Amino acid sequence: MGTLLDIRGLNAWYGESHVLHGVDMDVGEGETVTILGRNGVGKTTTLRTIVGIVRSRKGTISFAGNNMMQVPLHKAAHTGIGFVPEERGIFATLTVSENLLLPPVVAQGGMSVDEIYELFPNLYERRNSSGTKLSGGEQQMLAMARILRTGVKMLLLDEPTEGLAPVIVQRIGDVLKKLKQRGMTILLVEQNFRFASRIADRFYLMDHGQMVSEFPVGELAGRMDTLHKVLGV
Amino acid sequence: DGASDGKVKIGILNDQSGVYADFGGKSSVEAAKMAAEDFGGKVLGVPIEIVDADHQNKPDIASNIARQWYDTQQVDAIMELTTSSVALAVQAVAKEKKKIDIVTGAATTDLTGKACSPYGFHWAYDTHALAVGTGGALVKQGGDTWFFLTADYAFGYSLEQQTSDFVKSSGGTVVGSVRHPLSTQDFSSFLLQAQSSGAKVIGLANAGLDTANAIKQAAEFGITQGGQHLAALLFTLAEVHGLGLEAAQGLTLTEGYYWNRDDESRKFGKRFFERTGKMPNMIHAGTYSAVTQYLKAVQKAGTDDTEAVAKELHSMPVDDVFGRGGTVGANGRMIHDMYLLQVKKPAESKEPWDYFNVLATIPGKEAYIDPAKSGCDLVK
Amino acid sequence: MTMIFGIPVQALLGQLLIGLINGSFYALLSLGLAIIFGLLRVINFAHGALYMLGAFVAYLLLAYAGIGYWPSLILAPIIVGLLGAVVERLFLRRLYDLDPLYGLLFTFGMALTIEGTFRYLYGSSGQPYATPPALAGGANLGFMFLPIYRGWVVVMSLIICVGTWLLIEKTKLGAYLRAATENTILVQAFGVNVPVLLTLTYALGAAIAAFAGVLAAPIYQVSPLMGSNIIIVVFAVVVVGGMGSIMGAIITGYLLGIAEGLTKVFYPEASNIVIFVIMAIVLLIRPAGLFGRDA
Amino acid sequence: MADITETIPTEKSGIAASVQAGFLIVGLLLLVLAPFFFYPIFLMKLLCFALFACAFNLLLGYTGLLSFGHATFFGGAAYFTAYTVKEWGFPPELGILVGVAGATFLGVVMGFVAIRRQGIYFAMVTLSLSQMFYFFCLQAKFTEGEDGIQSVPRGHLFGFIDLNSSTNMYYFVLGVFIIGVLIIWRFINSPFGMILKSIRENESRAISLGYSVARYKLGAFVMSAALAGLAGAVKAIVFQFATLTDVTWQMSGEVILMTLLGGIGTLIGPLFGAGLVVTLENYLATSEFPVTIITGIVFMVCVLLFRRGIIGEFYASWIGRKLGFVYRR
Amino acid sequence: MAVSAMPTEDKPRVVLSARGLRRDFGGFTAVRNVDLDVYDASVHALIGPNGAGKTTVFNLLTKFLQPTDGTIKLNGVDITKTPPDKVARMGLVRSFQISAVFPHLTVRDNVRVALQRPNNLATQFWRPMSALDRLNERAEQLLASVGLTKEQDQLAADLSYGRKRVLEIATTLALDPKVLLLDEPMAGMGQEDVSVVSGIIREVARSRAVLMVEHNLSVVADICAYVTVLQRGEILAEGDYATVSADPRVREAYMGTEEG
Ligand SMILES: Nc1ncnc2c1ncn2[C@@H]1O[C@H](COP(=O)(O)OP(=O)(O)OP(=O)(O)O)[C@@H](O)[C@H]1O
Ligand SMILES: Nc1ncnc2c1ncn2[C@@H]1O[C@H](COP(=O)(O)OP(=O)(O)OP(=O)(O)O)[C@@H](O)[C@H]1O
Ligand SMILES: [Mg+2]
Ligand SMILES: [Mg+2]
Numbered sequence A: 001m002g003t004l005l006d007i008r009g010l011n012a013w014y015g016e017s018h019v020l021h022g023v024d025m026d027v028g029e030g031e032t033v034t035i036l037g038r039n040g041v042g043k044t045t046t047l048r049t050i051v052g053i054v055r056s057r058k059g060t061i062s063f064a065g066n067n068m069m070q071v072p073l074h075k076a077a078h079t080g081i082g083f084v085p086e087e088r089g090i091f092a093t094l095t096v097s098e099n100l101l102l103p104p105v106v107a108q109g110g111m112s113v114d115e116i117y118e119l120f121p122n123l124y125e126r127r128n129s130s131g132t133k134l135s136g137g138e139q140q141m142l143a144m145a146r147i148l149r150t151g152v153k154m155l156l157l158d159e160p161t162e163g164l165a166p167v168i169v170q171r172i173g174d175v176l177k178k179l180k181q182r183g184m185t186i187l188l189v190e191q192n193f194r195f196a197s198r199i200a201d202r203f204y205l206m207d208h209g210q211m212v213s214e215f216p217v218g219e220l221a222g223r224m225d226t227l228h229k230v231l232g233v
Numbered sequence B: 001d002g003a004s005d006g007k008v009k010i011g012i013l014n015d016q017s018g019v020y021a022d023f024g025g026k027s028s029v030e031a032a033k034m035a036a037e038d039f040g041g042k043v044l045g046v047p048i049e050i051v052d053a054d055h056q057n058k059p060d061i062a063s064n065i066a067r068q069w070y071d072t073q074q075v076d077a078i079m080e081l082t083t084s085s086v087a088l089a090v091q092a093v094a095k096e097k098k099k100i101d102i103v104t105g106a107a108t109t110d111l112t113g114k115a116c117s118p119y120g121f122h123w124a125y126d127t128h129a130l131a132v133g134t135g136g137a138l139v140k141q142g143g144d145t146w147f148f149l150t151a152d153y154a155f156g157y158s159l160e161q162q163t164s165d166f167v168k169s170s171g172g173t174v175v176g177s178v179r180h181p182l183s184t185q186d187f188s189s190f191l192l193q194a195q196s197s198g199a200k201v202i203g204l205a206n207a208g209l210d211t212a213n214a215i216k217q218a219a220e221f222g223i224t225q226g227g228q229h230l231a232a233l234l235f236t237l238a239e240v241h242g243l244g245l246e247a248a249q250g251l252t253l254t255e256g257y258y259w260n261r262d263d264e265s266r267k268f269g270k271r272f273f274e275r276t277g278k279m280p281n282m283i284h285a286g287t288y289s290a291v292t293q294y295l296k297a298v299q300k301a302g303t304d305d306t307e308a309v310a311k312e313l314h315s316m317p318v319d320d321v322f323g324r325g326g327t328v329g330a331n332g333r334m335i336h337d338m339y340l341l342q343v344k345k346p347a348e349s350k351e352p353w354d355y356f357n358v359l360a361t362i363p364g365k366e367a368y369i370d371p372a373k374s375g376c377d378l379v380k
Numbered sequence C: 001m002t003m004i005f006g007i008p009v010q011a012l013l014g015q016l017l018i019g020l021i022n023g024s025f026y027a028l029l030s031l032g033l034a035i036i037f038g039l040l041r042v043i044n045f046a047h048g049a050l051y052m053l054g055a056f057v058a059y060l061l062l063a064y065a066g067i068g069y070w071p072s073l074i075l076a077p078i079i080v081g082l083l084g085a086v087v088e089r090l091f092l093r094r095l096y097d098l099d100p101l102y103g104l105l106f107t108f109g110m111a112l113t114i115e116g117t118f119r120y121l122y123g124s125s126g127q128p129y130a131t132p133p134a135l136a137g138g139a140n141l142g143f144m145f146l147p148i149y150r151g152w153v154v155v156m157s158l159i160i161c162v163g164t165w166l167l168i169e170k171t172k173l174g175a176y177l178r179a180a181t182e183n184t185i186l187v188q189a190f191g192v193n194v195p196v197l198l199t200l201t202y203a204l205g206a207a208i209a210a211f212a213g214v215l216a217a218p219i220y221q222v223s224p225l226m227g228s229n230i231i232i233v234v235f236a237v238v239v240v241g242g243m244g245s246i247m248g249a250i251i252t253g254y255l256l257g258i259a260e261g262l263t264k265v266f267y268p269e270a271s272n273i274v275i276f277v278i279m280a281i282v283l284l285i286r287p288a289g290l291f292g293r294d295a
Numbered sequence D: 001m002a003d004i005t006e007t008i009p010t011e012k013s014g015i016a017a018s019v020q021a022g023f024l025i026v027g028l029l030l031l032v033l034a035p036f037f038f039y040p041i042f043l044m045k046l047l048c049f050a051l052f053a054c055a056f057n058l059l060l061g062y063t064g065l066l067s068f069g070h071a072t073f074f075g076g077a078a079y080f081t082a083y084t085v086k087e088w089g090f091p092p093e094l095g096i097l098v099g100v101a102g103a104t105f106l107g108v109v110m111g112f113v114a115i116r117r118q119g120i121y122f123a124m125v126t127l128s129l130s131q132m133f134y135f136f137c138l139q140a141k142f143t144e145g146e147d148g149i150q151s152v153p154r155g156h157l158f159g160f161i162d163l164n165s166s167t168n169m170y171y172f173v174l175g176v177f178i179i180g181v182l183i184i185w186r187f188i189n190s191p192f193g194m195i196l197k198s199i200r201e202n203e204s205r206a207i208s209l210g211y212s213v214a215r216y217k218l219g220a221f222v223m224s225a226a227l228a229g230l231a232g233a234v235k236a237i238v239f240q241f242a243t244l245t246d247v248t249w250q251m252s253g254e255v256i257l258m259t260l261l262g263g264i265g266t267l268i269g270p271l272f273g274a275g276l277v278v279t280l281e282n283y284l285a286t287s288e289f290p291v292t293i294i295t296g297i298v299f300m301v302c303v304l305l306f307r308r309g310i311i312g313e314f315y316a317s318w319i320g321r322k323l324g325f326v327y328r329r
Numbered sequence E: 001m002a003v004s005a006m007p008t009e010d011k012p013r014v015v016l017s018a019r020g021l022r023r024d025f026g027g028f029t030a031v032r033n034v035d036l037d038v039y040d041a042s043v044h045a046l047i048g049p050n051g052a053g054k055t056t057v058f059n060l061l062t063k064f065l066q067p068t069d070g071t072i073k074l075n076g077v078d079i080t081k082t083p084p085d086k087v088a089r090m091g092l093v094r095s096f097q098i099s100a101v102f103p104h105l106t107v108r109d110n111v112r113v114a115l116q117r118p119n120n121l122a123t124q125f126w127r128p129m130s131a132l133d134r135l136n137e138r139a140e141q142l143l144a145s146v147g148l149t150k151e152q153d154q155l156a157a158d159l160s161y162g163r164k165r166v167l168e169i170a171t172t173l174a175l176d177p178k179v180l181l182l183d184e185p186m187a188g189m190g191q192e193d194v195s196v197v198s199g200i201i202r203e204v205a206r207s208r209a210v211l212m213v214e215h216n217l218s219v220v221a222d223i224c225a226y227v228t229v230l231q232r233g234e235i236l237a238e239g240d241y242a243t244v245s246a247d248p249r250v251r252e253a254y255m256g257t258e259e260g
Helices: A043-051 A073-079 A096-101 A113-119 A121-125 A136-148 A166-181 A193-199 A221-231 B025-038 B059-072 B084-097 B127-140 B154-169 B188-197 B208-220 B237-243 B263-276 B282-301 B306-315 C009-040 C047-065 C069-090 C100-122 C148-170 C172-182 C184-189 C194-216 C226-241 C246-266 C274-285 D014-036 D040-063 D071-087 D092-114 D119-139 D166-188 D191-201 D203-208 D213-239 D249-262 D269-285 D291-305 D309-316 D318-322 E054-061 E084-089 E107-116 E129-145 E161-174 E191-204 E217-223 E241-246 E248-255
Strands: A003-014 A017-028 A032-037 A057-063 A081-084 A154-158 A185-190 A202-207 A210-216 B008-014 B046-054 B077-080 B100-103 B120-122 B145-151 B173-180 B201-205 B229-232 B252-255 B338-343 B356-362 C138-140 C145-147 D009-012 D325-327 E014-025 E028-039 E042-047 E069-074 E092-094 E179-183 E209-213 E226-231 E234-239
Touching: A003 A043, A003 A185, A017 A032, A017 A043, A017 A057, A017 A185, A017 A210, A032 A043, A032 A193, A043 A057, A043 A081, A043 A154, A043 A185, A073 A081, A073 C184, A081 A136, A096 A113, A096 A136, A096 C172, A113 A121, A113 A136, A121 A136, A136 A154, A136 A166, A166 A185, A166 A193, A166 E248, A185 A193, A210 A221, B008 B025, B008 B059, B008 B282, B025 B046, B025 B077, B025 B263, B025 B282, B046 B059, B046 D269, B059 B077, B059 B084, B059 D040, B059 D213, B059 D269, B077 B282, B084 B100, B084 B120, B100 B282, B100 B306, B127 B154, B127 B201, B127 B229, B127 B252, B127 B338, B127 B356, B145 B154, B145 B188, B154 B173, B154 B201, B173 B188, B188 B208, B188 C009, B188 C246, B201 B208, B208 B229, B208 B237, B263 B282, B282 B306, C009 C047, C009 C148, C009 C172, C009 C194, C009 C226, C009 C246, C047 C069, C047 C100, C047 C194, C047 C226, C069 C194, C100 C226, C100 D119, C100 D249, C100 D291, C138 C148, C145 C148, C148 C172, C148 C194, C148 C246, C172 C184, C172 C194, C184 C194, C226 C246, C226 C274, C226 D119, C246 C274, C274 D092, C274 D119, D014 D040, D014 D166, D040 D166, D040 D191, D040 D213, D040 D249, D040 D269, D071 D092, D071 D119, D071 D213, D071 D249, D092 D119, D092 D213, D119 D249, D166 D191, D166 D213, D191 D203, D191 D213, D191 E107, D191 E129, D203 D213, D203 E084, D249 D269, D249 D291, D249 D309, D269 D291, D269 D309, E014 E054, E014 E209, E028 E042, E028 E054, E028 E209, E028 E226, E028 E234, E042 E054, E042 E217, E054 E069, E054 E092, E054 E179, E054 E209, E084 E092, E107 E129, E107 E161, E129 E161, E161 E191, E191 E209, E191 E217, E217 E241, E226 E241, E226 E248, E234 E241, E234 E248, E241 E248
Parallel strands: A032 A185, A032 A202, A081 A154, A154 A185, B008 B046, B008 B077, B077 B100, B100 B120, B145 B173, B145 B201, B201 B229, B229 B252, E042 E209, E042 E226, E092 E179, E179 E209
Antiparallel strands: A003 A017, A003 A057, A202 A210, B252 B338, B338 B356, C138 C145, D009 D325, E014 E028, E014 E069, E226 E234
């Protein structure tokens, strides 16, 4: 299993404010990795910096042999990264199916529309209604679904369970497990670590713009103390 | 006692970049320079200097410049003064400062009426002369029923008012009128109303782009082919040139000057053309005339002192390419002949800028208000 | 003859038709404004100047290169569109992160500059531009004499309006445009080259304005002032319609053209302010505009 | 999205405050002495426009509302003043009062309609409404159309100060200007100003705290209109006429340019902006350069490169910061 | 206020009530047939899946949106047609789902702005800023009560997310509201802040009615006396937490089969 994403010494800024202070991390091919951390430690920023939305950044990011520091935002997807933002970003003026078909296909091997509807039957039912008429959970599924069609190698998911009803959280967990079986690489940002523990292979713990520790899922139980301290749960 | 400060300085203050720039503009400055050169560049042994400024159609800028010119730049007279708000404002300043101003660019009769000044003169034309020319003379040519397309502001009203007075007094009738807003793009609604009125003459009591658009669209709606006749109340050679003969043919208008009228005017026209690339209209020629007459007055008075020069200007007859046989009334009005002109068909035009047939000459006495009745309090 | 409010029905029909022709220009211009605003969040004050530019390009092509109306109908929008693209790339692009008011102010300056330049070079009394011979003359419709060219204007504007609407509502490119309107960054993160899209949008808006300009050239004097006279009215049209929808902009354009046309019959003195009055009334009753969504 | 008002200095340290006080004193001194060095009518014009721009800035800089129709108040007041002074023989101070009252009334009417929309819509609505007013002035009888109301007597202030003397006139205008600026300063540094600021920061939160946002905006709008009217009224007395020029949309554009050049949201910026524009206009009048082109280019350059304006750039510059002027962002 | 006894088992007073509330967006009905009673001196939770219409109900109650149908009464007064700022002045004050502070004002000024109106210091454009100094004492009290004393001179923008929400509550309390509507006050908050804020809410509700939207069920269980569950714009279940959470329909639609 080779390394797909490799990040060294990543720093990032919003204007004057320095948010990431030297992030080091890597994600292997087909692996599911979760970043845990409290509010405002820089989890979202890490994902946004990888994709290239945050552009005042220093350090190295290499993804599937590309130096992502050089890649403009609109080319990032073409290297095989799919980003699902925290706020989901469903387009209100587009219908569900237009939303689904919006992102350009960047590589072979993405799911077909039929496969997607099979995976998310609710979306099929609502394909002609406008994007924002979906419930929060459906929106989250749509946000993921539309990336699956494009054939990306890796998903960056930002808090896919935030604000969702427990029943929907379960469903999303199931979908992610299925994707994992198909060999998708997933980088997940979560606060809900009970949810994360069901699907992740490995964890990073983030604090103050840095990764403070890293451990495989097996060590989770033994680390509950540290986690409690850092996460405050 | 000669020129007060070692030179005679004339300021040309007009619109050089705005809506009236074609009317006079930089070419008026050129006309003034021609006049100075024709005078030999010197008067009373001191050099003649022409300065100019673009008032941007803003009376406050004009008034500011006029004051500075009179007070600190030794300007002896200000001329041209396109657009009435500017002309009135500057004439007020000139009156206060006891300095000469000669208006060629503005149309309002107030300049020699209730706003007259002992040192203020109105040279090329005014609304009254235009109304008499187009209104009165055209009726005599058979255009005896009228419909007006009037710009909806004071200028339009007074043109319409004065013109219909002359139409009626010459035995014609006014069958209707419609008021259109200033800067209207589309005249077709109004033209349809004019068309259905059946009037023989459609009088355009508006100016500039409005008149041009109305004429152009009248051609489009086949109004002239339908036998109706267009008469523009304020329109000059420069604008006919902009419109093109195709659209403008058959239009009647009144000007105080036409370059292709006789040999003398042709000579001046050609010289002017060589310097500016266009033939002069009445504002350009009028400015030439005003500068020339002013210099003659200075010469005759032997000084550039305002009172003395104004006295000469009032009493000297005018005799140059523009104001042949002209006189100046006590109210400052220069009274000279006007011409009723008709735009030629494209086929009739023999050379560039050969645009008009002269239909009639309106004697100055008829064209202009009798100074005694002008309402100017300088006339007893 | 049947009368309505003292006006013969025949005359009324004629005036309605004329209103529709004016509305065609309003619709074309407000459509362009709405597209540019939708994606760039820029109120394009220079829209009137671009319209004027379209007419002038047609005039210049004829005067200096002998290129007539028909090629100009294609060439002028392309030239002005390219110019728009350059302006977007060099200048407007720098203003996207700022308050939209800066875009308004920048394009205001642009309008002054373009208009001033043409006034400087060509004066303000306008240039002649003849109706193409194929469209000269007119048809007697019984109730009025309709110049064929005016009929052509209505047809062309309808085609462009509907075509643009279809482009935006029914194509993939349109979907990108609409999505980018909502969330530019995300669309870009999906791999769409949004900067190019923005350039194209401005160019498209400019091209439509120029097209309207060429259409206008044989009717109105080709004058540097023709743009600034119309742009304020078009702004009012846009406020009445609300910039929510492309269709809204189009329909409002035609409707207000007709409203203005009718005012010219019943109360001509008010015809220049009728649109502003309608605007004020609409604002009082429906602040978001007829077709607008609340922000 | 960065707010148009982002460049407002929020705090000043001790040095900055005293530097500002220093500037103020020097500036005042200069203004008092100016007529001995410059042409008075030019200075008066400058002060009128500076007050106009300050009034405009009160709205744009402190509530974030860009009005594209402020010429209505400036030019409208000029008409009212000119008319009452000329036709009804009002003394200048009373005429000016009438002008201000008229502008206030126009402000209430236009504001009532316009504040229903925000941002660029607001700009477009004010533009349209002022265009309506322009047509009104064009067609109304009392404005005398394109001639304008001319030869307005300056008269005697309070019955004994002869305003025909340009020295008297100048100090009167200066006095009005200073009072106007003081009113603006008080207004923005008052409890009312605080609410305006919070509305600009977060409008729906202000509503949820029970503030009728529309009324506060209207208040600011009317205040700005009244002061713009004051400037216009005084200008009518200075130049002794009122014409259409002052109610055109180009005039509304000009005041925006002055404010932008001087520095949006700075108290004294507009004075510099007005000075620059008025000087430029005068200079261009006698030069070969066409005015509109230059104005347009200045606009574009300003928006692209000096958004903060002269004073704003100074505050934000190295020296400004050293002196303790602080910026958001 | 001299109300001594806590509401006893028999009916406490209804301060805010809605009947037959409905709201359409175009063809889509976001809220329908909602009857709601909010009682004095208690915390009432509004829960439900995403998109159930909770925020919309809030917007309707506070008049940020106009109901398509239905009536709303505040203390017996019909406010169905009242504009939002007036509703706020009548004592019904809300917070927003996305934090709502005045970012470039200091923490103290944030609270002072809220205090200005009740103290008649909002419209005086002729008085100096120092007129507001007499609000400082009350502002500091309020900030102390939520633990923001240390931060009072910072710009609100510089506060952490949780602190911003706390500030928002302090600002809201400055109006001394009778009914408080809180939209997801704990969303995205760390655990410490969650406990602080629940403490504050509990305290506040001693003398006021609180209606809150919250996904954090342990908080709901902890401090809310009544719970209303919305689903697809309609009321699915009502009652105290135990009753509601035992309802199989609620478990299916909202909580899932997993434990808490
Ligand atoms: N657009 C922005 N401009 C300025 N600062 C920002 C911006 N977005 C985030 N920040 C700040 O950067 C820091 C990191 O934010 P980030 O969104 O990465 O946190 P997070 O770990 O994802 O938190 P959460 O769990 O709340 O999503 C925070 O302090 C936040 O306030
Ligand atoms: N302005 C609007 N226009 C159209 N639909 C809307 C509007 N506001 C809300 N909706 C729709 O109404 C429904 C209810 O939305 P609401 O925000 O009230 O849900 P919620 O229960 O607060 O959800 P969440 O827990 O995600 O905040 C959603 O389907 C939403 O899409
Ligand atoms: Mg995050
Ligand atoms: Mg909600």
